[in-house]
Amino acid sequence: MRSIRPWVVVEPPDSRGLRRVVVGEETVGRAWSAGELRRILGRLGHPEDLDLDDTAAFCWRGGDSGTWPDRPGRRHAVTALMVTGLLASMALNVVVGWPDALGALTFAQRINGILFVLSSAVLGAAAVAALDYGGKRQFRASGAIVLLGVLIALATDSLLLFMWLEETEFTPYVLVFMPLWCWSVWALCLLVRNRSWKEVPQPKRFAAGVVVTALLTGISLAYSTMYQPAAAPMHxxxxxxxxxxxxxxxxxxxxxxxxxxxxxxxxxxxxxxxxxxxxxxxxxxxxxxxxxxxxxxxxxxxxxxxxxxxxxxxxxxxxxxxxxxxxxxxxxxxxxxxxxxxxxxxxxxxxxxxxxxxxxxxxxxxxxxxxxxxxxxxxxxxxxxxxxxxxxxxxxxxxxxxxxxxxxxxxxxxxxxxxxxxxxxxxxxxxxxxxxxxxxxxxxxxxxxxxxxxxxxxxxxxxxxxxxxxxxxxxxxxxxLLAPPTPLLPPGYSSQVPTLTP
Known part of the structure; x- marks a missing residue:
């Protein structure tokens, strides 16, 4: 005997057009479209030709079976741009930090190089997290990791841009860090608008970690560029x-x-x-x-x-x-x-x-x-x-x-x-x-x-x-230089001429 209560509930679409699917009291997935909804139910053993408009089987909230506001082309493009920018920033940080990490002549400068290399690892993790964040966000901290990666990229690109403006000389790297600076500004605005950090279990600790990392990097740079030259004079x-x-x-x-x-x-x-x-x-x-x-x-x-x-x-x-x-x-x-x-x-x-x-x-x-x-x-x-x-x-x-x-x-x-x-x-x-x-x-x-x-x-x-x-x-x-050397006299011998007394 069929229950009068619908056994599939499709929740209203969120800000990205993703709709949560609940069977009974259990969330079985989220769907971007009617076809993806059928595939979710098909994995549970149900036929793919279900009548989505059957009110006895489906309960649609915030729209009917035709309400799918997702724009996959735009979503995929944003995700691809986010991942590409993070990977390019990762490569740039490796180029910046690797020579200093291996061959810098001062300990402080090697630490700076190592920090850039480690930050490139964070950028690589952020690129992987961006795939999840642009998808169904199964990992709660993916948005925060992407935000951290974008902040690192913005800091690096801003530093390179500031130093370049001192001389404004053309180098091939200008064609890299200037577009990346524009990209990082766009990505940061997008992530802040979407509040990408809201799913982090402890957002305050995450913010504290970002601040501590920035302070350590700033102290290291200041030590290598200001304190050490003054403490080690050249003479x-x-x-x-x-x-x-x-x-x-x-x-x-x-x-x-x-x-x-x-x-x-x-x-x-x-x-x-x-x-x-x-x-x-x-x-x-x-x-x-x-x-x-x-x-x-x-x-x-x-x-x-x-x-x-x-x-x-x-x-x-x-x-x-x-x-x-x-x-x-x-x-x-x-x-x-x-x-x-x-x-x-x-x-x-x-x-x-x-x-x-x-x-x-x-x-x-x-x-x-x-x-x-x-x-x-x-x-x-x-x-x-x-x-x-x-x-x-x-x-x-x-x-x-x-x-x-x-x-x-x-x-x-x-x-x-x-x-x-x-x-x-x-x-x-x-x-x-x-x-x-x-x-x-x-x-x-x-x-x-x-x-x-x-x-x-x-x-x-x-x-x-x-x-x-x-x-x-x-x-x-x-x-x-031509004066004759003064002869060495034996001990006790006087150089004065003796005076004869009558």
Missing amino acids: LTLKAEFGKARTDRSLGFLQVPLTLYMKNTGGIPVYILNDSYRVFGRGAVYSENPPDRDLTREWRDSAGRRGEDTGESELYVGDLTYTTISSGHFYGPGNRLEIGEEYTRKHVVQVPKSAKYDILGVDLTISYMRKDRGKIDVAEFKVPHYSWNKYDKQYYCSPEKGCLSQIYYHGRVWHNDNLVNLTRKPRYVTAFWSPGRIPDSLISPYDFRGKAGGVGKEKREWGRYGAAQADVNSEVSLAE
């Missing part, structure tokens, strides 16, 4: 000293020992970008200064004849000339100096005995870069290129164009924060060296191919990569 100690001169009788030259010394006394390893030492001899014409001379003019003439912009002048010395005797690299571009590491070079300077020098001097100049801020392609940077080499068309510069004869060192440099690398054009470090000249080096987009920016940003890049320059100058009187 080099340089020394340049002449030794006692010796005469080479067979050649008629003076042999002057020179000791050059460098030590990393700071808290950060460094790359040497460029270095040079220059030994010079100073010649001068000495003059007495009678009281009737114009002293002001004497000072002015002395300062104007020095030949160098030193800001110095000497009253009794005029017609100053400076002649480079020896010049070269000290440690070499591209070499690294670890914390506490030191390097000493001993060099012998040959000075003709007939040379009219009164003073020997040495200038030692070194430019260097923090190793925790960037990584140089050392294999490329160490290769010297000669401006006069016609066969090296990339670096050749003819003297007819006003080019100096100099040696170039050029190589790619990467910032230690991969976020910077993704939002900037490639950066290169270039060093210029020629005998007797102050060495020069710069970090810029310039790559000797004429298409990658100019050299106008080198000062900003110099600070961004933590580059600096150190130098030391030393002078010694040639008379002092």
Whole structure:
């Protein structure tokens, strides 16, 4: 005997057009359409040709058997767009974090890289949850997981966009994170409007977890970019000293020992970008200064004849000339100096005995870069290129164009924060060296191919990569170098001549 109570109840459609199906007192499924309703009942053993309008068997609430407001095309498109954006964001976070997680030079930066890699795992889980959230939502927390993934994507894309706006240089990644930023804004608005977190069993704990994760990420970034550079200063100690001169009788030259010394006394390893030492001899014409001379003019003439912009002048010395005797690299571009590491070079300077020098001097100049801020392609940077080499068309510069004869060192440099690398054009470090000249080096987009920016940003890049320059100058009187050594006397022996008493 059939019960007068309908045994199938179809509830009103929800906001997405999904209708809950109840048999007896048990929910047996949810249907988007009449065909799906028949399949649900068919799995329970009922024939698929049931009369859906049979009021004795079906009770329709909020519409009849023809009320199916679902728009499957739009629903599938939204779900596909949500999943695609989450997967693309997952790939982007892997690209951002993986190099830092494996190869960053500081512990804090490696933690940042690991956080980006872990966040990509969350984005992958969110992509899987988006399939359920766009479907029948059998997992209650799927909406919250999708929301968390979208918030991570929005944070990453916003950070990349903010850093890109500092320089507004085109990179291939702009075509990735800018569309993803627009997508994340759309996805967040959609999820907030649908209150995707409402099915979470404990929404307050979920919100607290999101806040804690954001705080930890912010603290880690602040530590790596602000605290650590200040806590680990960079400093080099340089020394340049002449030794006692010796005469080479067979050649008629003076042999002057020179000791050059460098030590990393700071808290950060460094790359040497460029270095040079220059030994010079100073010649001068000495003059007495009678009281009737114009002293002001004497000072002015002395300062104007020095030949160098030193800001110095000497009253009794005029017609100053400076002649480079020896010049070269000290440690070499591209070499690294670890914390506490030191390097000493001993060099012998040959000075003709007939040379009219009164003073020997040495200038030692070194430019260097923090190793925790960037990584140089050392294999490329160490290769010297000669401006006069016609066969090296990339670096050749003819003297007819006003080019100096100099040696170039050029190589790619990467910032230690991969976020910077993704939002900037490639950066290169270039060093210029020629005998007797102050060495020069710069970090810029310039790559000797004429298409990658100019050299106008080198000062900003110099600070961004933590580059600096150190130098030391030393002078010694040639008379002092040639003075005979003071003989060593035995203990108790007096150097005074004894006085004879009659």
